[in-house]
Amino acid sequence: MIQEYQKSNFKNRSKKALVLIALSISIVACNKPAEAVKEVKTAYVDTSELMKEYTEAKDLESKYKSKSEEKGKQLEAEINRFKQEAANFQAQAQANGQAWAQQKGAELQKREQQLGYAQQALSQELQAESGKEMDSLVSGVKKFIKAYGKEKGYAYIYGTGDAASILYAEDKFDITKEIIKALNDKYKAPAKTEEKAAVKK
Template identity: 30%
Template sequence: MKNISLVLNIVLVLAVGALYFLHFSKPSPETVKSSSQKNDSIDYSVAYINSDSVLVNYDYFDKIQAELQDKGAKLEKEYQTRAEGLQREVNDFQRTVNSLTIGQAKALEEDLLKKQQNLRVYQENLSQQLMREESKMNQELYKRVTSFLKEYSSENGIDLVVKFNQGSDVLYANEGMDITKEVIEGLNAAYASELALPKAKTDTTSID
């Protein structure tokens, strides 16, 4: 799950230069069309969230993260069962090899090597399957968060939402711009409402 904490970086990342532009850009003379447009600057409403806090406290994220972990444990168990079966065959071969003819021993050894290669391919397929499930989960999380932020910003007159935590491009922001708590509450309320809907009408996004 080391990649999941990066998902909101894609959603909310902002270059410092862009933030400066939004705060300090001025309309060019060509933009001023009438005497009613005499503002010396254009004001934008900017807010920020702590993406780590959003992930930790978002109920939907807890659910899909648990599903992914269960899926990973299931796939790991399947691989372990096959690996143990192959190991038993190898042990049997080593125990009886002296009683076999050269041709028999060579045939069994080649068969075991082929099974070992197949097991390695199987392990790679399981890893790729889990990565696809995680990618699908990230895409759904991205869609939910950005959809909510778009609606929330429209209702509250916010023009720009940025990520502000360690590693972000924003080095300082007034605490009055922090909407993390409101976003978490809003996301969880929307998810709770979704769970309350009749099962046939809910948006099923299970990763199984």
Template identity: 30%
Template sequence: MKKIILSLAVLVFAASCQEQEKIAFIDNGKVINDYQMKIDIEDKFKTQNENFSKQRDSIARTYQMEMQSIQQRLATMSPQKQQEESQAFSQKWQPVQQQMQMQQQQMEQMFSTEMDSVISKMNKFVEGYGKKNGYTFILGKNQAGSVVYGDEAKDITENVIEAINESYNGKEAKTEEETAEEATEEK
């Protein structure tokens, strides 16, 4: 009987000595959407896209005007001459169309690469933030439902957004981890 009580006391003591795990969650989408780096990248690409659209529209107007002109001339030509002129027109504009498609694909690829970088930096930042603040786990709440419900007291989304934006705004002088550590020390 004494052994059972002693064993039970040891188990209770061992359980009470264990550190409480610190678990929180963030709304991944909100952190990404409010991350100033992402906002800056979107603004940069929005401007590039607007410039590209203006260039594309200008070329399209030139193409349309030239197309109308050639259509009027084709009406007075023989069928063979019409075919030759049509081919020459197509060959003239084909490289321009290919160049425009290539430019658009490059812009999309650059945007995708930079957005991947944003996500990677956010993940590294959250990892450093978690380590610095003693979290065992920081879960991500998203559309897929990895965290369907979480007590609002465990939601550190706003803290992470504030810290990651402070880190981004001071990025020239410090590494992300150093800034994450400083931001968490202030809290």
């Protein structure tokens, strides 16, 4: 009988002990200092500003501006010749008669159409070329930001600008300048390596 009493008493005490241990664990967990809770590190990048200030994007824009001017020179010369002929057409039509005016007018109309098609074709060609390079550049920037985020311990890096995905954020979370500097440093780095190699030769 005494043994049974001791067993039940032991069981009750061990149950109480377990309850006390559980309570003390939950109290300790609730009283954890704020510093112990890991802060989620977030930031955002103004993509419009990034593309304006990123040297490679500026170089790409400059490259296609030059290409457009270069390829457009010949076409521009033809357009100017056409404008001159069209301007002289009125005076010549009176001197050469109606039959000549009709024939010449049809020729000028056809040439105007051809020049329009040529302008359109040139514009589409340059857009397709620059579009491919710009897609590649944007893809590279995304990969860079992803790697940068991992290295710096960010949980999230959002994008604002033309394709805004944030409606409000405090300025302290803006890392646009950091990203621009890091991207520009990375873009300049191969050029410096090439310069060193040239000096060694």
